[in-house]
Amino acid sequence: MTHAEGRKPIVAGIDPDPGRRTALAWAADEAHRRRLPLLLVLAQNVPTPGYRPVGGRPSWEEWNEALHATGNHVLKEAVIFVESRHPQVRVSGLLAEGHPAWVLREQAQNATQVVLGSWHLSAVQELFASTAVALPLIAHAPCPVVVVPQPENSAQPQPYFVVGVDGSPQSAGAVDFALEEAALRGAALRAVYVWHPPRLGVLDEEATVEECRRLLSETVTVRAAAHPEVELHQEVVRGHPVQVLTQVSEDALGLVVGTRGHGGFTGMLLGSVSQGVLHDAPCPVITVPYAHDQ
Numbered sequence: 001m002t003h004a005e006g007r008k009p010i011v012a013g014i015d016p017d018p019g020r021r022t023a024l025a026w027a028a029d030e031a032h033r034r035r036l037p038l039l040l041v042l043a044q045n046v047p048t049p050g051y052r053p054v055g056g057r058p059s060w061e062e063w064n065e066a067l068h069a070t071g072n073h074v075l076k077e078a079v080i081f082v083e084s085r086h087p088q089v090r091v092s093g094l095l096a097e098g099h100p101a102w103v104l105r106e107q108a109q110n111a112t113q114v115v116l117g118s119w120h121l122s123a124v125q126e127l128f129a130s131t132a133v134a135l136p137l138i139a140h141a142p143c144p145v146v147v148v149p150q151p152e153n154s155a156q157p158q159p160y161f162v163v164g165v166d167g168s169p170q171s172a173g174a175v176d177f178a179l180e181e182a183a184l185r186g187a188a189l190r191a192v193y194v195w196h197p198p199r200l201g202v203l204d205e206e207a208t209v210e211e212c213r214r215l216l217s218e219t220v221t222v223r224a225a226a227h228p229e230v231e232l233h234q235e236v237v238r239g240h241p242v243q244v245l246t247q248v249s250e251d252a253l254g255l256v257v258g259t260r261g262h263g264g265f266t267g268m269l270l271g272s273v274s275q276g277v278l279h280d281a282p283c284p285v286i287t288v289p290y291a292h293d294q
Contacts, residue, residue, distance in 0.1 A: 008143075009037040011107045013100060013116035013133070014078050014093075016042070016070075021081060023117035023148040026284060028082045028089060030146075033184045036112055037090040040078050042071050043103035044095070071095045101136040108141040113286075115146040118278075134278060138259060138287045144177055146254075148284045159187040162249040163256040164241065164273065166193065167215035170258030170290040175220055177288045178256040179227045187253055188231035191220045194241040212236045242276030249277075254284040 012027035024040070031038040044067055075093035082091045096103045100116075108114045118134060138145045163178035165171045175191065182189040193216040195209060213236050224232050237244045249255040257274050278285050 007036055008110055008112045009039040010034070011039045011041055011104065011111040011114045013104050013114065014040050014042040014074065015117055016074050018074070018077060020117055020150055022150045023115055023146075024078060024081060025085065026146065026148045027115035028085050028091075030113070030115065031082075031089045031091075032086040034112070037092070038082060039107065039111070040075060040082070040091065040093045041104060041107055042075050042078075042093070042095050043100040044068075044071050044097055045099060068095060099133075101133045104133065104137050105140050108137065108143055108145070111141075111143050113144040113146060114141055115148060118147045118149050135275065138274070138278070142289060144286055144288045146284055146286050147278060149282060159185060159253050160190055161185075161187055161254050161256060162190045162192060162245065162252045164194065164245050164258070164277075165191050165216050165219050166241075167219055168258065170288075172219050172223070172258075173290055174256045174258040174286075174288040175223050177286065179223060179230055181254065181256070181286070182230045183227045185253060186229075188233065189224075190233045190235060190248060190252075191216060192245060192248055193234075193236045194244045195236060195238050196240055197238065209236055209238075241273045242280060245273070245277050246280045246282070249281055249283050252283045254286050255281050256286045256288060259287050259289050 010027055010031045012024055014024065027038060030036075072095060075095055079091050079093055082089060094107070104114055104116065114137065116133060116137070134145070134147050138147075161178050161182045163171075163174050165175060178189055178191075181187075193212050195212050197205070197208075213234075216234050216236060220232065220234060224230065235248075237248070245255060245257070255277055257277060259274050274287055278287070
């Protein structure tokens with residue numbers, strides 16, 4: 001396999017635990033399908049204050065030397081894993097100092113997409129684990145970000161992706177990416193418009209649902225023409241967007257959503273739906289930024 005010069009790589013955030021390879025496998029497979037290079041990134045924070053190993057406190061130089069040696073070993077093992085899975089993928093490693101969210105955000109500036117893992121943890125644990133990396137990364141990354149749960153969904157007899165559509169420019173970009181992913185994997189695509197009725201109701205519910213169908217078709221149909229090989233299903237479902245999208249993607253290869261919002265904090269930079277499915281969805285969640293925001 002050959003790669004065009006200058007093509008942006010897929011960036012994968014590496015977990016130091018060798019038992020957690022699901023996101024790495026996802027990234028390796030994606031690089032193979034898209035014929036792109038793969039950059040493995042391991043970010044190491046600075047030493048914790050008060051750290052004292054057995055045998056006394058080493059100097060900063062000794063501490064960093066030991067830390068870097070461990071990190072290089074982890075990266076080497078990850079590269080071997082990718083090469084054994086897809087020998088033709090061009091893979092390299094990067095060991096960086098700093099918080100993983102900051103390091104991956106910097107690498108995202110020159111990436112086709114960024115892939116990292118996630119685990120269903122308690123609310124307190126998530127403050128210091130995968131969500132603490134994923135949320136600020138998604139809020140600022142100029143490329144799609146893929147968050148892969150551990151373990152990933154098993155293969156289904158009829159593989160499919162789900163994309164959330166609300167008629168906005170953000171969801172239009174998500175549809176384009178979802179169609180591309182489905183075409184690469186020979187999968188179907190379920191485009192879902194979730195209508196969340198207001199508490200006070202509407203005067204003409206039937207007309208409102210029909211308008212939702214029009215917006216869904218307007219967003220999806222023209223874009224689907226570029227991928228006639230993808231089996232497309234369009235659905236308008238009543239309910240809360242996070243709950244509906246989580247349910248319909250239970251056995252999906254992935255759930256694709258657009259990012260929303262323009263506030264000054266991470267929580268404001270991401271829409272409530274993006275954050276909700278990131279926390280609840282059992283399959284890989286792919287967030288796609290709006291081109292204008294880039």
